[in-house]
Amino acid sequence: MFCTNCGNKMKKDDSFCTECGTKVNQNTEVKNVKIRVIREKKAMGFAIPFPVYIDGEKVGTLSNGAMVEVDTTLGHHLVEFVCADGNIKQDVDINKNHECVEIKFRACMGLVAASVKITSVEYK
Numbered sequence: 001m002f003c004t005n006c007g008n009k010m011k012k013d014d015s016f017c018t019e020c021g022t023k024v025n026q027n028t029e030v031k032n033v034k035i036r037v038i039r040e041k042k043a044m045g046f047a048i049p050f051p052v053y054i055d056g057e058k059v060g061t062l063s064n065g066a067m068v069e070v071d072t073t074l075g076h077h078l079v080e081f082v083c084a085d086g087n088i089k090q091d092v093d094i095n096k097n098h099e100c101v102e103i104k105f106r107a108c109m110g111l112v113a114a115s116v117k118i119t120s121v122e123y124k
Ligand SMILES: [Zn+2]
Pocket: 003, 004, 005, 006, 007, 008, 017, 018, 019, 020, 021, 022
């Protein structure tokens, strides 16, 4: 669980954020969101699928043109892709004004191998 105000990682039964003091409202519906990670198909792209981790937990494997969805909360999340060129880590801030985050991968020749979009935050 992460603070919806500052993104601080919190214990499950904390009532207040230890960093910024924001009160945790356990019943706020807007805390639960869906993150959609899309791997766009690129003409130069490699078809090798790569695993996707969010906050250290494997949420799926992406091949070209594929998508994974994960249920999570507002706040900061660490998105990690494990691909041939090494692990790519990206911090994303999922907030009410979330905008699309795009991460481009480069292959050894400097070509863009694939790009991944983190998009479509849906409130339940
Ligand atoms: Zn906080």
